[in-house]
Structures are given as C-alpha cells and as structure tokens.
Amino acid sequence: MKFVSAGLAGAFLFAIAGAARAAIKTEAVTYKEGQVEAHSFLAYDDSLSGKRPGVLVVPEWWGLNDYPMRRAKMLAQLGYVAMAVDIYGAGRTTADPKQAGQWADALETGDRAELRTRIAAALAKLKSDSRVDEGKTAAIGYCFGGSTVLELARSGAEVNGVVSFHGHYDTGAPARPGQVKARILACHGADDPFQSPAQIQAFEDEMRKARADWQLNVYGGAKHSFTNPDAGKYHLPPLAYNKEADHRSWQAMQDFFKEIFK
Amino acid sequence: MKFVSAGLAGAFLFAIAGAARAAIKTEAVTYKEGQVEAHSFLAYDDSLSGKRPGVLVVPEWWGLNDYPMRRAKMLAQLGYVAMAVDIYGAGRTTADPKQAGQWADALETGDRAELRTRIAAALAKLKSDSRVDEGKTAAIGYCFGGSTVLELARSGAEVNGVVSFHGHYDTGAPARPGQVKARILACHGADDPFQSPAQIQAFEDEMRKARADWQLNVYGGAKHSFTNPDAGKYHLPPLAYNKEADHRSWQAMQDFFKEIFK
Numbered sequence: 288m289k290f291v292s293a294g295l296a297g298a299f300l301f302a303i304a305g306a307a308r309a310a311i312k313t314e315a316v317t318y319k320e321g322q323v324e325a326h327s328f329l330a331y332d333d334s335l336s337g338k339r340p341g342v343l344v345v346p347e348w349w350g351l352n353d354y355p356m357r358r359a360k361m362l363a364q365l366g367y368v369a370m371a372v373d374i375y376g377a378g379r380t381t382a383d384p385k386q387a388g389q390w391a392d393a394l395e396t397g398d399r400a401e402l403r404t405r406i407a408a409a410l411a412k413l414k415s416d417s418r419v420d421e422g423k424t425a426a427i428g429y430c431f432g433g434s435t436v437l438e439l440a441r442s443g444a445e446v447n448g449v450v451s452f453h454g455h456y457d458t459g460a461p462a463r464p465g466q467v468k469a470r471i472l473a474c475h476g477a478d479d480p481f482q483s484p485a486q487i488q489a490f491e492d493e494m495r496k497a498r499a500d501w502q503l504n505v506y507g508g509a510k511h512s513f514t515n516p517d518a519g520k521y522h523l524p525p526l527a528y529n530k531e532a533d534h535r536s537w538q539a540m541q542d543f544f545k546e547i548f549k
Numbered sequence: 550m551k552f553v554s555a556g557l558a559g560a561f562l563f564a565i566a567g568a569a570r571a572a573i574k575t576e577a578v579t580y581k582e583g584q585v586e587a588h589s590f591l592a593y594d595d596s597l598s599g600k601r602p603g604v605l606v607v608p609e610w611w612g613l614n615d616y617p618m619r620r621a622k623m624l625a626q627l628g629y630v631a632m633a634v635d636i637y638g639a640g641r642t643t644a645d646p647k648q649a650g651q652w653a654d655a656l657e658t659g660d661r662a663e664l665r666t667r668i669a670a671a672l673a674k675l676k677s678d679s680r681v682d683e684g685k686t687a688a689i690g691y692c693f694g695g696s697t698v699l700e701l702a703r704s705g706a707e708v709n710g711v712v713s714f715h716g717h718y719d720t721g722a723p724a725r726p727g728q729v730k731a732r733i734l735a736c737h738g739a740d741d742p743f744q745s746p747a748q749i750q751a752f753e754d755e756m757r758k759a760r761a762d763w764q765l766n767v768y769g770g771a772k773h774s775f776t777n778p779d780a781g782k783y784h785l786p787p788l789a790y791n792k793e794a795d796h797r798s799w800q801a802m803q804d805f806f807k808e809i810f811k
Contacts, residue, residue: 477753477757477765484746488746495739495740495769495770500793501769502766502768502769503739504766504767505753505764505765505766506764507753507756507764508760508762508763531762539804542800542804546796546797
C-alpha cells in the first residue's frame with residue numbers, strides 16, 4: 288500500500304461529500320442589540336437537518352462589510368450556523384479609518400458595558416435560531432471584533448469558546464478568578480504594531496490569574512489584519528494580508544472547534 | 550442529512566483504515582554521531598510501501614528513554630518513518646536531574662558545535678533510510694531536544710520543519726538573516742519557569758531578524774515538560790503533564806506536518 292497522509296485522506300473524502308451536499312443559504316436577521324437595532328447576517332447549510340453548533344463572527348472596526356460575511360459563509364460550509372454581527376447597529380460600515388476608529392473607540396474605550404450588552408444580545412439571537420444547538424456556541428472576531436469576543440469571555444457568558452484574530456488584549460474590566468467559562472484562543476501577528484509585548488504579557492497575566500483555559504498563537508512575519516485578503520486596500524502600513532498565517536490560524540480555529548464542540 | 554463534523558468523520562474513516570493496516574516495526578540503528586556512537590531507535594509502519602516523510606525525535610535531557618520511543622511509534626502510526634535520537638551516545642539515560650543537567654549542559658552551553666554535528670549526523674542517518682523521502686524531513690524535540698531541533702534549524706540544515714516542545718530558546722549562535730531553511734513551530738507552556746518572558750522575546754527577535762518562517766504556540770496553564778505523562782514521576786515542581794496542552798500541541802504538529810510535507 289502506498290503512503291497516504293491520514294489527514295489528507297480524511298479531508299479529501301469530506302471534500303467530495305461536502306461538494307455534493309452543501310447548499311449555503313444566507314439571510315438578514317434583525318433584533319434589538321443594546322441601544323441599537325442590529326441587521327446581522329446569518330449563513331447556514333440548508334441541506335443539513337438537526338441542530339448544529341453556532342458561531343458568531345464579529346467584524347473588524349470597519350463594521351459588517353463583505354469580509355465577515357465571507358467568513359460566515361466559510362463557517363456554514365464547515366457545517367456550522369454562523370452569524371456575522373452588526374455590532375454598530377443599523378448596518379453601518381465605513382472604509383475611513385478615522386470614522387472606524389470613532390465607532391470602535393466609542394465601545395472599546397468609551398462604553399464597554401454597552402459592548403458587552405450588544406455581543407450578549409447577538410449570542411442570545413444566535414442561540415434562539417432553531418438550527419442551533421444552544422449548548423454548543425462559539426464567537427470569533429477580527430481586530431476590534433477580536434477584542435469584543437475576548438470581552439464576551441471576560442463577561443462569563445455561556446459560550447464554549449472564543450477565537451480572537453489580531454484582536455486587542457487590554458480591558459477596563461479584567462476577568463476575575465473563575466469568571467471565564469469559554470475556552471480562549473488568541474491568534475496574533477508577531478509584527479502587529481498595535482499590541483506591545485507589555486500588553487500581550489498583561490493579557491497572559493490576566494488569563495493566568497483568572498484561571499482561564501487559554502492559548503496564544505503567535506505567527507511570525509504577520510502584521511495587523513493578517514487574515515483579511517482585503518487588508519491592502521486600506522493603504523495603512525500596519526495592515527497586511529499574510530496567506531500562511533491566515534491558513535494556519537483558520538486551521539487552528541477548526542481544531543479548537545472540534546475540541547470545544549466534542 | 551444529519552450534521553456530522555467534517556474532521557470527526559474523516560478521523561473516524563481513517564481510524565478504521567489505520568487499525569486494519571498498521572504494522573509498526575521498530576529497530577535499533579547504530580552509527581557515528583560526532584564524537585560518540587549512537588544507538589538510535591527507528592519506528593515505521595511495515596504495511597506501507599514507498600517512500601514517506603521522515604521525522605527525528607530528540608529526547609528530553611534524560612536521554613533516549615521510553616518517552617521519545619513512544620513518540621516515535623506514534624509518528625509511525627501516522628505514517629511517518631520516525632527515529633528517536635540517541636543524542637548522548639552509547640544509549641545513555643538517567644532519571645537523575647543532576648546527571649541529566651551535566652549531559653545536557655555539556656552540549657547546550659558547552660559545545661554547541663558538537664551538538665550541531667550530532668543532530669546533523671542523525672538527520673543524515675534518517676535520510677539514508679530506504680523508506681524515507683529525503684526531500685521530506687522534520688525534527689521534533691522535547692525540552693533539551695527542543696533546543697536541539699531549534700539549533701538544527703539555525704544551522705541552515707536541509708530539513709522542512711522543526712517542532713520544539715517546551716524547549717529553550719537561547720543560543721550562542723543566533724541565526725543569520727536568510728540562514729534558516731526549516732519552518733519552525735515552538736510549542737511553549739505559559740507557566741514554564743525555565744524560560745523568562747525576556748528569553749522568549751529574544752527568540753522572537755532572533756527569528757524576526759533571521760526572516761525565518763516561525764510560529765510560537767503558548768499554552769495557558771502548562772508547565773515545563775507538559776507533553777510528558779511521566780513528568781510527575783521526577784518530583785520536580787517546575788515539571789507537570791498537561792493533557793490539554795499535550796493534545797493541542799500534538800494536533801498543531803500534525804497540521805504543521807501536513808503543510809510542510811504537502
């Protein structure tokens with residue numbers, strides 16, 4: 288018998304099965320999210336029946352643009368029910384960093400309580416979906432969305448796990464010992480200038496003291512926004528897409544999901 | 550159709566196929582390794598034919614005891630040809646930390662050139678095996694063995710990748726820009742007292758300057774020797790087995806191998 292990689296053989300079989308059956312549907316979902324009305328984006332495989340794990344996708348500071356929607360569809364192709372979250376409300380998006388910074392700062396440094404309320408409302412909305420196994424949920428987030436899912440974990444929310452991609456690690460309300468129920472995976476670009484070594488160290492210390500179940504993956508050569516193929520279009524030097532780090536962190540997320548949804 | 554996890558379905562199919570076909574053989578291999586004669590340990594699946602990737606396993610400072618041999622057999626079950634390396638020569642092992650420290654220090658801080666010579670000889674021996682595709686090799690190592698495989702990468706050796714598990718990151722001969730050909734994955738216990746944040750930072754800076762392809766996975770709550778189920782038997786407080794971190798880092802290694810052997 289010729290050598291065949293175990294994982295590749297399994298992936299190949301699944302790829303055949305997946306291509307035959309996938310029927311990704313998307314729809315808008317409207318609900319009250321703290322002080323705003325959210326117009327979030329749901330994606331699922333309509334050819335599946337029965338309850339499945341549900342995953343929130345929290346956007347970068349640009350708001351619910353095409354990128355988080357693509358990620359939601361990718362998660363649906365993996366068999367999850369995914370909801371890309373309109374965290375700003377009213378479907379607001381921008382490509383202007385100044386505007387994005389104002390919106391993100393208003394929640395991230397201005398009113399973290401409101402941020403927690405909004406992401407909690409999004410989680411409740413996802414759990415209420417008839418396709419979702421409400422005992423199996425996760426939240427992933429990018430940049431400002433990474434900070435948001437870490438904040439969700441700090442709040443003690445009933446969510447199995449959170450994954451931050453190039454998020455920020457500081458918080459005004461550090462997790463207390465025993466407070467964090469979610470397992471945490473943080474995927475970090477080693478050349479992300481928005482987070483200093485001291486900030487990363489502080490995050491590790493916070494997680495350690497909180498006795499959280501946490502992991503930090505550091506990707507050499509990766510800048511901020513390393514998962515986003517559109518990162519270059521903003522013409523900001525700290526941002527760059529990094530294909531290897533994108534693929535590696537997406538694989539790490541899938542391994543993490545297999546573990547937390549077991 | 551009911552929801553079935555993609556990875557689990559693939560893994561299940563493989564488990565059936567694997568159980569039916571695996572026929573792990575082991576044998577001693579003797580060769581000249583720098584100043585010593587090595588008695589290393591080869592493991593492979595005899596039911597496979599054709600050339601396969603080869604993987605070195607470099608032991609903890611205790612020498613080539615049962616633990617690295619078990620890892621070699623686990624790698625053989627994954628389809629690789631694995632060789633657990635007798636890095637001290639003459640099959641020397643110990644359970645005495647003082648003795649282990651002396652042996653490791655003699656190479657790690659004493660004579661790094663000899664350490665490089667020995668691991669290079671082990672790699673050459675592995676590549677010479679008729680079952681091994683010499684264009685597809687990796688080296689993994691534990692503790693002192695982690696340091697050793699990082700040193701192999703620094704030397705510019707022709708090896709596709711190295712994985713350090715709870716290794717040490719300092720070196721007397723930092724990698725020069727462009728020197729490192731191997732991709733690098735370092736799996737680190739966040740509560741490993743043998744490596745300070747400054748040492749980890751220095752390693753990241755070394756890899757950055759060398760323009761290496763590197764990743765660092767940090768596992769919260771994991772001490773030194775977190776992959777070794779026997780860690781507790783040495784009664785040393787800095788050492789502890791951590792089942793989650795063991796499984797997660799072993800999965801990360803498998804993902805890494807799929808990538809580097811593609």
